[in-house]
Structures are given as C-alpha cells and as structure tokens.
Ligand SMILES: [Zn+2]
C-alpha cells in the first residue's frame with residue numbers, strides 16, 4: 001500500500017519537477033530496498049474485490065465523496081482469483097482510449113497505482129513487472145453508480161484474460177470520451193446533479209500534505225527493519241546487513257560480530 005502510494009505520488013510530483021520530486025525519488029529507492037528485503041508483501045499488496053466500495057484514498061477515491069455507490073473494478077492482486085473470459089476487441093480499444101484520455105485530461109487522478117503485476121511476479125516473470133498504464137485511473141458513470149478502475153485492467157485483460165463485471169463493461173461501452181463535456185455531464189448525472197471531486201484540480205497543498213504522510217510512514221517502516229549493533233549502537237539497515245555465518249551479522253561500522261537471532 002505504501003509502495004503504491006509512493007509511486008503514485010512520484011508520478012504526479014514528477015510533473016511538478018522540484019524538491020518534492022527529488023525527495024520522492026529517494027523515498028521510492030528506499031521502498032525498493034524494502035522490496036529487495038522481502039518485506040514487500042505487507043507493503044505493496046492491495047486487493048479490492050470487484051464491485052465493492054473501498055476507501056483507497058481521500059478525494060474522489062473516497063466513496064463518501066459520492067452520492068451514489070463508488071464501485072472498484074480491476075484492483076486485482078495475487079493470489080486472489082478473478083473471473084476470466086473474453087473481452088471484445090472493440091471494448092478493449094475503447095478502454096485503452098479512455099485510459100489515455102483520462103491521463104491527459106485529468107493528470108491529477110493519475111497518482112494512484114503505478115502497480116507491479118503480482119500475477120506476473122508470482123509466475124516468475126523477472127523484474128518488477130510494472131504495469132505502465134496503471135498510473136492512470138478512470139471514473140466511469142454507470143446506472144446510479146460510478147465505477148473506478150485502474151488502467152492496470154488493460155494488462156489484466158490482455159495478459160491474464162481477466163473479465164471485468166458485465167455492468168462495468170456496459171458502462172464502458174456507453175461512456176463518452178473522457179476529455180469531452182459529455183463525459184462531465186454523464187458523471188454529474190450519475191452522481192445526481194453534483195459535480196464530483198474527480199473533476200476538480202488537486203491542490204498543491206493537498207499533495208504536499210499527502211507526501212509528508214507517506215514519507216513518515218515509509219521512514220517508520222525503514223526504522224523497523226533496522227538492526228541495532230549491540231556494541232556501537234549503529235542502526236544497520238537491511239542494505240548494510242552482511243552475514244558472516246548463517247546467524248551472525250557483522251556491524252559495518254565497528255566490525256563487531258553478533259548473533260542476529262538473539263536480538
Ligand atoms: Zn501480469
């Protein structure tokens with residue numbers, strides 16, 4: 001979860017090109033270290049069953065901000081199972097177009113979910129298996145509901161034969177181009193008469209507050225992964241750990257060897 005948020009905000013902050021960006025790059029690297037040391041499961045995985053409501057984040061991703069149910073679609077994660085089947089090529093190209101339209105018309109919504117595909121990882125595909133489209137999200141007006149899908153569904157459909165729920169696909173086929181006025185009108189209509197917050201700009205202040213919260217969460221996590229040297233007190237980070245035997249660690253600062261199991 002933290003990982004996804006950090007990547008997510010990295011994507012948005014990169015558009016702002018300043019200190020915030022550099023700080024996020026360093027956080028993301030640290031998260032990478034955590035990944036390499038096996039703590040990633042707890043951090044990275046978020047599975048949201050199709051057609052359920054979930055408070056993934058504040059703003060338009062918070063169901064409470066909507067007057068109709070906000071239903072999540074396509075937030076898959078290994079090892080949870082999902083429905084498979086055939087999505088027509090017409091629908092798939094429509095979804096493709098919607099993801100790129102959302103990315104350019106509402107870049108502020110592109111911050112949640114630059115995900116790795118945990119199914120690809122689990123099946124042994126090397127690397128981080130990043131799904132590039134997953135940094136974009138689409139809000140799709142339905143019949144007295146609104147769906148929010150990750151752009152990652154393109155990969156899940158194409159590579160893993162994922163079949164999204166029929167009601168969602170019906171809404172996709174009817175959805176106007178996301179960069180059009182018709183789309184804004186359709187979303188307003190689905191959220192009876194009120195402009196949903198996903199059509200508003202994300203403020204700089206909000207972004208900074210969220211980034212600060214992520215930073216402290218990640219730093220906290222890093223701390224819990226450190227091993228203190230019993231001799232000099234140096235906080236040995238996971239990246240610095242050097243095992244000299246199966247249960248002994250050598251402190252990189254003072255050279256003291258001690259059993260990690262006794263700590
Ligand atoms: Zn995959």
Ligand SMILES: [Zn+2]
Pocket residue numbers: 229230231232233234251252253254255256
């Ligand atoms: Zn030491």
